[in-house]
Amino acid sequence: MTAGTFPDVDVLFSSSDLAGAPTGSRLPHAPDEPTLCALYAHPPAPTGRSAFVRASMISTIDGASWGADERSGSINSQADYRVFRVLRALSDIVLVGAGTARAEGYPPLTVPRGLAGARAAAGRSPRLPTAVVTRGGHLPESMTGTGSDEHPYVVTSELGRTRLPTTVPADRVVVCGDDQVDLGAALEGLAERGFTRVLCEGGPTLLGSMLEADLVDDLCLTTSPHVLGGDAARPVVNADGFTGRPQARLGHLLHADGVLLARWVIRQTTPAPVV
Numbered sequence: 001m002t003a004g005t006f007p008d009v010d011v012l013f014s015s016s017d018l019a020g021a022p023t024g025s026r027l028p029h030a031p032d033e034p035t036l037c038a039l040y041a042h043p044p045a046p047t048g049r050s051a052f053v054r055a056s057m058i059s060t061i062d063g064a065s066w067g068a069d070e071r072s073g074s075i076n077s078q079a080d081y082r083v084f085r086v087l088r089a090l091s092d093i094v095l096v097g098a099g100t101a102r103a104e105g106y107p108p109l110t111v112p113r114g115l116a117g118a119r120a121a122a123g124r125s126p127r128l129p130t131a132v133v134t135r136g137g138h139l140p141e142s143m144t145g146t147g148s149d150e151h152p153y154v155v156t157s158e159l160g161r162t163r164l165p166t167t168v169p170a171d172r173v174v175v176c177g178d179d180q181v182d183l184g185a186a187l188e189g190l191a192e193r194g195f196t197r198v199l200c201e202g203g204p205t206l207l208g209s210m211l212e213a214d215l216v217d218d219l220c221l222t223t224s225p226h227v228l229g230g231d232a233a234r235p236v237v238n239a240d241g242f243t244g245r246p247q248a249r250l251g252h253l254l255h256a257d258g259v260l261l262a263r264w265v266i267r268q269t270t271p272a273p274v275v
């Protein structure tokens, strides 16, 4: 999706007065989005952990995480894109499952237009790299056809490494686990490379695995005003289900054009500093 006219955003609820966006306020679009950047400040890794992981997903009212075209593009909107741009700009790296990379044809990412200054002010590097998780090793051409500078990091296991195309540069491969990918070790591997603010853009299978391993700190979940029926997956796929998980806490809830944008605090850590 590309930038068009971005709608005003209403703050329906905010637990953070520090962000300058109290409950009841309205946020008109600004090119460098200072208030949204404060509201969505991406915290550093909590003590004892290698990353602060923020997940970003969209769902229809009835829980579908993709539309008729089997992509999420058909259920998102300018309202969602306005926030999505800020999430990317404030992260060190975007983590994505290979299924999403294949379905959406993930290209090398660039910092969203207008947000380079906000990104620099938040201390992030000028580049926005991607990391793709795969065990099968089948990556889309949009990723493998890139120059080595732009090539995504490939998070895989020892077994998965043997299946990767030979074009993947060795310094872009993060091996964690023998057969299955150990996602906790993957975050450590990314942290060793300087990436500690991770934005996980799904998809549902990867997010299910991340939640199962208790690696997700907050979840930015957009609800789009569609009812689609059908058999699209929910935003979290996990066959066994989770037990004993504490309730999430609502960080804030925004509204624009009938779209609801929630930030759910999944793990209780220190409050996000304002950037």
Ligand SMILES: NC(=O)c1ccc[n+]([C@@H]2O[C@H](COP(=O)([O-])OP(=O)(O)OC[C@H]3O[C@@H](n4cnc5c(N)ncnc54)[C@H](OP(=O)(O)O)[C@@H]3O)[C@@H](O)[C@H]2O)c1
Pocket (backbone or CB within 6 Å): 056, 057, 058, 059, 064, 065, 066, 070, 071, 072, 073, 096, 097, 098, 099, 100, 101, 103, 104, 133, 134, 135, 136, 137, 138, 180, 181, 183, 201, 202, 203, 204, 205, 206, 207, 209, 235, 237
């Ligand atoms: N609504 C939204 O916000 C949203 C966001 C993202 C994607 N989507 C949609 O979701 C659909 C794709 O769904 P999906 O569940 O297949 O996506 P996915 O989670 O991105 O991809 C699943 C694949 O990623 C790799 N993977 C994920 N978790 C892994 C783990 N723990 N260990 C090893 N490999 C792992 C595997 O790749 P290999 O098969 O290569 O081993 C697996 O087959 C697309 O239609 C996309 O448009 C929606």
